[in-house]
Amino acid sequence: MNNELSVIDNLEELEAFLLSVENGGLGLQSVEGIGMATNNTDGRHFVAVFNNQQQLIYGRWVSDAVFENGKELVSKGPRRTH
Structure with a gap:
């Protein structure tokens, strides 16, 4: 992940x-999607940012509670605009 300590x-x-991703605050290029995922190696959960070729370009670890309760937020997008 991009920042091992930042969960x-x-x-x-x-x-x-x-x-931040939506507004370009991270400086990522060719962002096409965001999803929740699980690391196959250790089972840790993360939020993944994908490019237009469905490749992972950025990821942040999430807690188990955020993984379970944040799926709708990730799929429907944030409610606030700023």
């Missing part, structure tokens, strides 16, 4: 992360 552990942080 998103609440829905407000997840929403802020999604808004």
